[in-house]
Amino acid sequence: MGPSLAAAGIAGNGAPKSVAAGDGSEAAYQRIRTAQFQAVTVAEPLNLHGWQMVDEMNRAFAGQPWSGYNSPLHVVTASNIQQDGGARNRFDPDDGYRDAYRAIWGVGKM
Secondary structure (H helix, E strand, C coil): CHHHHHHCCCCCCCCCCEEEECCCCHHHHHHHHCCCCEEEEEECCHHHHHHHHHHHHHHHHCCCCCCCCCCCCEEECCCCCCCCCHHHCCCCCCCCHHHHHHHHHCCCCC
């Protein structure tokens, strides 16, 4: 949408604005950061998903029930874009989930 609107002479910091759910791509972060036709993205915590997947597989192999954990929803806006991995253009919660999984698994820092 952005290139077409820009070609039509419409400024990136005005209407219309894009809101992308489940995106959280580097491009989405950059569009929000530079006010170029996007105000919000709902980012997925892909690194956390990987750790959770390993944990759920370990549980399944051990005959244990699933953890019941659902990853958090994170709405990225210009006011919070630097939080939770945003400086690296991705949503990666700063809540210590890696250490929590290591504790569950009984392993130290890798």
